[in-house]
Amino acid sequence: MLRTGLLWLSEQPRIFSIIRGSGLARRLASRFVAGETVEAAVAAVTQLNAAGIRASLDLLGESVASAAEARGARDTYLETLHRIRRAGADANVSVKLTQMGLAIDERLCVENLRAIIAEARDHGSFVRIDMEQSEYTERTLQLFRGTFHPEFGNAVGVVLQSYLRRTERDVEDMIALGARVRLCKGAYQEPPTVAFPDKRDVDANYVRCMERLLERGTYPGIATHDTAIIAHAKEFARRSGLAPQRFEFQMLYGVRRDLQRRLRREGYNVRVYVPFGSHWYPYLMRRLAERPANVVFLLGNIVRESLRRN
Ligand SMILES: Cc1cc2nc3c(=O)[nH]c(=O)nc-3n(C[C@H](O)[C@H](O)[C@H](O)COP(=O)(O)OP(=O)(O)OC[C@H]3O[C@@H](n4cnc5c(N)ncnc54)[C@H](O)[C@@H]3O)c2cc1C
Structure with a gap:
């Protein structure tokens, strides 16, 4: 119930204009x-790098409404790649196709993303195409298979x-293509016709897909904070004789920092997804939906703040 409500709220941009003013x-x-800025994001990456952790920078903002906005997002990504290089940081970027204009004009989206991938490739970096709601899954994978992967490889x-x-x-x-895959559970509200409604099925499917990617995939990204799944990945890799350098664990900025550092100390590659920018509202709502304790924390603070004011 709470998760559904928060995911619904994440898609209501008007509510953002109210929430944005709230200090809490x-x-x-x-x-x-x-x-909110590229500088702040690169500073966060530098701190992660100091602990041996890599990063993927994500400019927040999805479903842009105009070509100008999509080109603006492209330019911010180009600048981000430039600043990562200048700072000597170990980071790549993650991009959403709707932010590049997929919902407005597919050609515009392709042009924008081509520019970002070309810039990344020319300097030995990498671009991850994030996955959005299921209405975009097929188009995203078609563009990946038919355009981006043939042109830019890995x-x-x-x-x-x-x-x-x-x-x-x-x-x-993707295994047949030799493509690099990040595997996650999925963060959006989806109908049962396309997605498993029961979390146990989502987790079981994660383990099946993860084992295949570890066995046959190309440097898979195991993106989860689920400690049982992480333990399974470690054990599966060990039993299969797969060196830790052949895959990486990925987690979100601010989530399970203790685990991120522990895995790094154990010798695993760890990459943290670092979002930045002013359009943080839908992202925040999706993170709250993942862990009701975060909402309890938020509500507790609101009550305390209002008691203090009275
Ligand atoms: C690097 C990375 C990239 C991602 N990219 C995408 C993407 O492109 N598309 C997409 O749909 N989704 C993406 N996601 C989000 C993902 O789909 C999940 O919604 C999210 O990771 C939570 O699932 P989980 O695997 O951690 O498992 P869960 O079963 O949800 O959580 C396992 C445990 O992790 C902890 N935890 C999880 N989330 C939080 C949180 N927000 N705050 C505090 N603790 C938490 C809790 O202790 C929980 O018990 C990404 C996630 C990561 C880590």
């Missing part, structure tokens, strides 16, 4: 978002979500 919401957002990778019923097949397609 901004403080909570700052736990999950590195800051300078670009994609994301698959274990809550989708189709994902086991997509995993096999």
